[in-house]
Amino acid sequence: MSVSLPYSETVRINQIGAGLSRRLEPDSDTRKRIARALDLQGLEDFVVEIEVKPTPSTSEWTMKGRVSAHAVQTCGLTLEPLPVDVDRRFSIQLVEAAPQETDEIEVTMDEEDADLIEDGKIDLGQYAVEQLVLSLDPFPRKPGAEFVQPEEPAEISPFAALKALKPQDDQG
Numbered sequence: 001m002s003v004s005l006p007y008s009e010t011v012r013i014n015q016i017g018a019g020l021s022r023r024l025e026p027d028s029d030t031r032k033r034i035a036r037a038l039d040l041q042g043l044e045d046f047v048v049e050i051e052v053k054p055t056p057s058t059s060e061w062t063m064k065g066r067v068s069a070h071a072v073q074t075c076g077l078t079l080e081p082l083p084v085d086v087d088r089r090f091s092i093q094l095v096e097a098a099p100q101e102t103d104e105i106e107v108t109m110d111e112e113d114a115d116l117i118e119d120g121k122i123d124l125g126q127y128a129v130e131q132l133v134l135s136l137d138p139f140p141r142k143p144g145a146e147f148v149q150p151e152e153p154a155e156i157s158p159f160a161a162l163k164a165l166k167p168q169d170d171q172g
Helices: 028-037 124-135 158-165
Strands: 010-012 020-024 042-054 060-074 081-096 115-117 121-123
Touching: 010 124, 020 124, 028 042, 028 124, 042 124, 060 124, 081 124, 121 124
Parallel strands: 081 115
Antiparallel strands: 010 121, 020 042, 042 060, 060 081
16 A cells, blocks of 8 residues: 655655755645645645754764745634734754564653664655644634534433324314
């Protein structure tokens, strides 16, 4: 099963050398694909500045950057468009995956772990979209929008329903 990414911009680690800087600006078709994948009404602007450098004395790399975007989310209460401006700085540690000798996969959930570089490639586009997602509110709400709990309907007894069917002029 292959996963189709909305935006991919791959760089090989042997191209990084002493450091690599990229400015990513997806075209309008790519921004539409990203917007659909993230359930946005629109993504009018999306610019990512990324810098990847090797970390001295280790086999790790440091990716730093800045994401700026103008997106349109949907208010969770009113379903109206909700414009959102994103300006976020990020820093991520990367390490090349060591070759595995077994077929077992060990999963750890440690926040300090560096992201693994697989097949000697880093997908800068995937990291750009990930940082955009982390900047968006998962439950967007327009200012002043409030949820009002509807009144619970009164319980209707079966006998009250029968009484309503009875003619009013019958006193019997």
